Amino acid sequence: MRIMASHDTPVSPAGILIxxxxxxxxxxxxxxxxxxxxxxxxxxxxxxxxxxxxGNISRAMCRKKLLGAGIETDVNDIVLSSSVTAAFLKKHYxxxxxxxLGEQGLVDELRxxxxxxxxxxxEADWLVISLHETLTYDDLNQAFQAAAGGARIIxxxxxxxFPNEDGxxxxxxxxxxxxxxxxxxKTELVVGKPSWLMAEAACTAMGLSAHECMIIxxxxxxxxxxxxLYGMKSALVLTGSxxxxxxxxxxxxxxxxxxKDVTKLAEEGILI
Amino acid sequence: MRIMASHDTPVSPAGILIxxxxxxxxxxxxxxxxxxxxxxxxxxxxxxxxxxxxGNISRAMCRKKLLGAGIETDVNDIVLSSSVTAAFLKKHYxxxxxxxLGEQGLVDELRxxxxxxxxxxxEADWLVISLHETLTYDDLNQAFQAAAGGARIIxxxxxxxFPNEDGxxxxxxxxxxxxxxxxxxKTELVVGKPSWLMAEAACTAMGLSAHECMIIxxxxxxxxxxxxLYGMKSALVLTGSxxxxxxxxxxxxxxxxxxKDVTKLAEEGILI
Numbered sequence: 001m002r003i004m005a006s007h008d009t010p011v012s013p014a015g016i017l018i019x020x021x022x023x024x025x026x027x028x029x030x031x032x033x034x035x036x037x038x039x040x041x042x043x044x045x046x047x048x049x050x051x052x053x054x055g056n057i058s059r060a061m062c063r064k065k066l067l068g069a070g071i072e073t074d075v076n077d078i079v080l081s082s083s084v085t086a087a088f089l090k091k092h093y094x095x096x097x098x099x100x101l102g103e104q105g106l107v108d109e110l111r112x113x114x115x116x117x118x119x120x121x122x123e124a125d126w127l128v129i130s131l132h133e134t135l136t137y138d139d140l141n142q143a144f145q146a147a148a149g150g151a152r153i154i155x156x157x158x159x160x161x162f163p164n165e166d167g168x169x170x171x172x173x174x175x176x177x178x179x180x181x182x183x184x185x186k187t188e189l190v191v192g193k194p195s196w197l198m199a200e201a202a203c204t205a206m207g208l209s210a211h212e213c214m215i216i217x218x219x220x221x222x223x224x225x226x227x228x229l230y231g232m233k234s235a236l237v238l239t240g241s242x243x244x245x246x247x248x249x250x251x252x253x254x255x256x257x258x259x260k261d262v263t264k265l266a267e268e269g270i271l272i
Numbered sequence: 273m274r275i276m277a278s279h280d281t282p283v284s285p286a287g288i289l290i291x292x293x294x295x296x297x298x299x300x301x302x303x304x305x306x307x308x309x310x311x312x313x314x315x316x317x318x319x320x321x322x323x324x325x326x327g328n329i330s331r332a333m334c335r336k337k338l339l340g341a342g343i344e345t346d347v348n349d350i351v352l353s354s355s356v357t358a359a360f361l362k363k364h365y366x367x368x369x370x371x372x373l374g375e376q377g378l379v380d381e382l383r384x385x386x387x388x389x390x391x392x393x394x395e396a397d398w399l400v401i402s403l404h405e406t407l408t409y410d411d412l413n414q415a416f417q418a419a420a421g422g423a424r425i426i427x428x429x430x431x432x433x434f435p436n437e438d439g440x441x442x443x444x445x446x447x448x449x450x451x452x453x454x455x456x457x458k459t460e461l462v463v464g465k466p467s468w469l470m471a472e473a474a475c476t477a478m479g480l481s482a483h484e485c486m487i488i489x490x491x492x493x494x495x496x497x498x499x500x501l502y503g504m505k506s507a508l509v510l511t512g513s514x515x516x517x518x519x520x521x522x523x524x525x526x527x528x529x530x531x532k533d534v535t536k537l538a539e540e541g542i543l544i
Contacts, residue, residue, distance in 0.1 A: 133409050135408065136407065137408075137442075145440075148433070160454045168417075169413050181446060184432065
């Protein structure tokens with residue numbers, strides 16, 4: 001275990017935000033000790049919310065994956081960029097019609113929120129862009145039609161690549177680049193971490209303020225940034241994108257080899 | 273007929289460069305009078321080269337389309353961004369391996385030129401990007417792998433959209449935007465008009481210097497620009513992208529309603 005703490009005073013967050021890809025899962029594989037760490041945190045009385053910038057899955061799909069790995073949770077304790085995008089559009093643009101460049105999970109969340117679909121691209125007030133791993137030229141062209149026709153653009157996230165079986169694969173930034181460049185348009189809002197929308201959704205789900213929370217994640221740019229921007233404690237894990245010893249734009253409060261070391265943080269009286 | 277000449281002195285170009293989309297064809301349809309105009313020019317002893325920024329077709333495919341419209345030509349009198357890209361890579365990078373994000377016509381031209389294919393994206397020295405109307409996520413992802421792996425990027429053209437049956441469709445700029453944004457790479461070279469590569473290829477095909485040539489086309493940014501940049505006379509036709517009376521970055525020597533008015537230019541002694 002390697003724990004690098006920026007201070008030694010014990011912290012007692014009531015709620016823990018746990019990132020999924022790179023923290024709990026690597027691809028479809030559960031990271032060793034993750035399940036036990038989550039159990040320990042729950043035994044300590046911590047409220048837990050799982051959050052992810054993935055915009056291509058629904059909370060129901062995510063819950064199923066967690067259950068499959070032996071981690072029980074309620075859909076209301078899952079915060080995804082898909083569900084937060086849907087909630088944002090429903091709350092602020094309930095009369096808008098939406099065209100989607102994305103997958104079924106996003107479509108499910110939009111429908112669940114009651115967001116209206118445009119019947120054709122040119123009718124769309126908003127174009128929602130997310131990861132689309134079965135994208136075709138026609139999908140791209142319809143999204144182009146929407147944006148060229150004046151639809152405003154909202155993206156679930158803007159990750160450039162994500163790790164898959166073969167290394168890194170092209171992510172939402174590719175889809176955004178295709179549309180912005182061809183339609184000469186700009187994305188107005190990126191929903192994913194470290195946005196205030198994701199932070200708010202997570203805090204609301206737990207009924208806590210940000211300063212009562214800690215975020216555990218593998219990404220400096222999204223997880224640790226979110227902690228710092230909204231006043232949460234933050235713990236970086238080294239099982240995902242961040243590497244030991246690299247220069248960091250945001251400094252985490254703790255650096256752990258893996259989420260399983262959370263239990264050691266507790267044993268040593270740092271997390272109480 | 274409307275002929276707006278910027279000067280009244282007769283011009284006698286020995287070679288005529290004729291753009292295809294918007295000048296000879298509108299989609300798959302021959303523009304009225306185009307075949308007769310080309311015949312007239314040939315009867316006057318003019319050498320003719322057809323040129324197009326299309327990178328997704330081969331010269332053989334293009335010749336077949338022209339023949340189908342009753343216009344005979346040799347493949348060597350056709351200059352496409354696909355064939356010019358292939359010739360450029362063969363001439364300057366004969367030991368390079370290439371990955372293609374594009375269609376069969378481009379692949380055909382590369383093979384014809386003897387350009388080497390990379391067996392996998394990461395092996396590629398160059399990524400060639402062109403229009404790909406049957407593109408899938410996997411195609412996009414493989415191109416991303418090539419660019420992220422260090423392949424230099426060459427694009428056949430960078431048009432943002434092209435006219436099809438349903439209006440405008442997303443063009444090469446979309447594919448370029450997807451790869452540049454996700455792989456944080458930049459396209460090094462865009463081959464299409466108004467590049468010197470296209471001008472040189474056309475002049476070489478006719479055995480003439482640029483100042484002995486005239487270009488007829490519908491695009492200010494590519495056709496008229498090419499005329500001005502390389503010292504060719506230029507005639508703008510209004511059957512494509514350019515509209516009557518709009519502001520123009522480059523001023524054509526002549527403005528014709530259609531390519532068919534070339535015969536009137538001849539009758540009036542302007543083109544001799």
